[in-house]
Amino acid sequence: MELKMEAIYNKTISATALIGFIAFFLLSLKTVPFSPAPLYGAIAFSTIMFAGYFLTNHILYGQDPALFILSSFISQLGLIMLYRINPAAFSKQINWYALGVLAYILSSAIIKYWVKVKINPYFFLAATLVLLAMPLLFGVERGGSRSWIQLANYSFQPSELAKITFVLFLAEKLRSGKIESILRLSGEILAVTILLMMARDLGGAMLFYMTALAIVFAATSRMDIAAAGLAAAGTAAVFGYYLFGHVRIRVEAWLNPWQDVPGRGYQIVQSLFAIAQGGFFGTGLGMGHPEYIPAVATDFIFSGFSEEFGFMGAAALIVVYFLLVYRGIKISLSAKESFLALAALGIATMFGLQIFTIIGGVIKLIPMTGVTLPFMSYGGSSMVMSFISLGILNGIRQSGRGEEDDG
């Protein structure tokens, strides 16, 4: 059984590498005159990927190889699109991928042992609040939200790390399955959400809030709290619409982008044009116009991907993301302890909601909020932190397996 699974994993990762070589070869053909440079990218990527695969398989006992394969598969699609859009961004991003793989292995290994240490939940809460307050105090504004910190030549989005500390805080606090003071807990969740709103990171605020609801519901089975939480979010959204101009602009751009195509509707309309152009089968790699889409390397990378890979490619990508969430949920279900189960659930929920929010936003199913598409969007914080989250999932899985095997 194990051997058979291993053979499947080996085939899958080889297929991923093959897809990469084909795609980068196509990009080589597209460059005039013919240049082998994209192929070097494929070589670099598969080297890192195979090294990571080999290491995880041999160092991490009882791990889930699917997590690494799925995330690398998605990262590669992102890198292919980035090379297509801007080769310079590709060179940076592949370094982030390498760093992400390293962080994945480290966090997997560390978490496996660390989970046995009991840490006060308020340490995590304090960390979350400090991380989220940092950009408000000395951050820089980018794309309308003030959630970045600039350090020398690198900029960093602390909210990416806060996602992890926030999930760990809630998992630790609710491990007993009981809420000591509902008022206090709501206050803590609201404080986090409000800090994100102050940074005008509406997508982030929604992600944190909904993830908190999911964890609270899973831990306590309190349907009434979940319903009240959703109702409160709905009310807040209505108030936000009337009180804040930037909320209104997003909602209006969603409801009717055609009212002001050169202005507030511009981004979403360009995104929709790209997806429409792709149709069922896509224009083919290198044949679309990602340069027409604003922020195509970050928020709108899914639209660029859809144009060239079509509905078929986009639907397949959604399925791959779904598999990743499914693996996370599975790890949560197999966890031996409620803290681990809640932490795994929190991380899987954070991933799932983030993916739904950004894909739903660029296809105009829901209003557009600027969150990144994990593993695909250009950016170091998102790439590395996504890998660390995945590493935590992997560590939780190992800790469960370890006991099983030891016992």
Add this chain to the structure above:
Amino acid sequence: MDRLKKNTKIIFGIFCGLFVSLIIYLSYFTAYERDRLIQSSYNRRLWEQEDKVLRGTIYDARGRPLADTVIEGNVKKRIYPGGEAFGPLIGYSDRRFGRAGLEDALNGELLGVTEKDPMVLLRQKILGVADRGNDVYLTIDSQLQSTAYSLFRGRRGALAALDPNTGAVLALVSSPGYDASNLQNKWDGLLNNPDKPLINRATQGLYPPGSAFKIITLAAALCSHPEIEKKIYYTPGYVKINGRIIRDYENLWPGDYDLNTAFRYSSNTVFIQIGQEAGADNLFSMAEAFGFNANLDTDIPVATSTMPRPPSLGGDVELAEDSIGQGKILATPLQMARVALVIASGGRLVTPYVIQKIVTPLGLEKSMHKAEAPRIVLEKTVADKIKALMVDVVKSGTGKPANINGITVAGKTGSAENPHGKTHAWFVGFAPAEDPKIAVAAVVENAGGGGANAGPIVREVMLKYLNSLQNK
């Protein structure tokens, strides 16, 4: 732990729902929303397509090209062999000046980007015709169009001619027009011309219809009060309503009028009485039955002709003005041709259309015209009574200038008062009355009386078309 697992499964179920909804929405988007987006004039990809594709040709009903792409050296050039008569209808497609007219409305078809069946696309690629757009065949008779255009002799105005049986548009003239070839040399002149040649007056021009609207007043009255047929109306030559005086035309004597004479000589004062008898509600709903206040969903953009509902209290002046087609009523020449069509066809309203068929590079023909059951908006007996009255208008009334020897022409004139000077001259009619083959509406802006100025244009257009049917 068990409850936690159960809850986790519930949350997983929600995720299943969310991700499935993404894929369902994306499928819906790709299947249904796609076409509209690809053809949007905001879509920059269309111009890329334009470079790669040989834009399709627009032909008239007999296969004469009206917009064609020729290759001079290595440069693709769009030419418009029809000249000035076709400018406002066909429009132009130019990277600098954008698109207008049918070149705009049919852009997706002409570029061939509407095709979405992957098998057809594959066949086109294999057969080497993937870089060709679709050809479009119009219902327009280009000789009729040119003749009609020349009859305006440069005066501002418009004409619409329809086949009363199908609604096919035979001619759609806007004067002055322009020749869309070599647009860059004349763009500024066209843009600054006070006569606004870039506008298609036949579909976008909204004019008060004047006495031509009396057809609708008559229909409303005949439907609600059939006895008016035998009534005699007295008029002193003017009528005073709430202090406002409306007069008849100068050559009408005060006295007794029956319905026939009042319609034949277009007496305003009698028709105000008839309108009062019909009542505001009947007049309003009859105008809507004839197609007013409804967005015309057809293959070219058409401005909506409007008649605001007269207020039921204190709307006497408005009702009086409405009865004679003045006041707030506005109609496009195409809409007025539809009014003639309703009478010509014995009470049926059909949607006019200009596209006969679209031919793909593989030779497949697509019909753009949605077959629709004609709506019966008027009883045939009433339509025939109005037809008889319209025949008398041309035989011995205000419409005499449209009379044709040997052919019974039915018509109604209109001289619509407007704030810009002399009255707009209207003529709407159809021929032959016994078996209508063509329904026409023409307006000449600020030309004066409808019979004398618009009548001869309609007469020539009818004659030309009926002769061409004979010679076929």
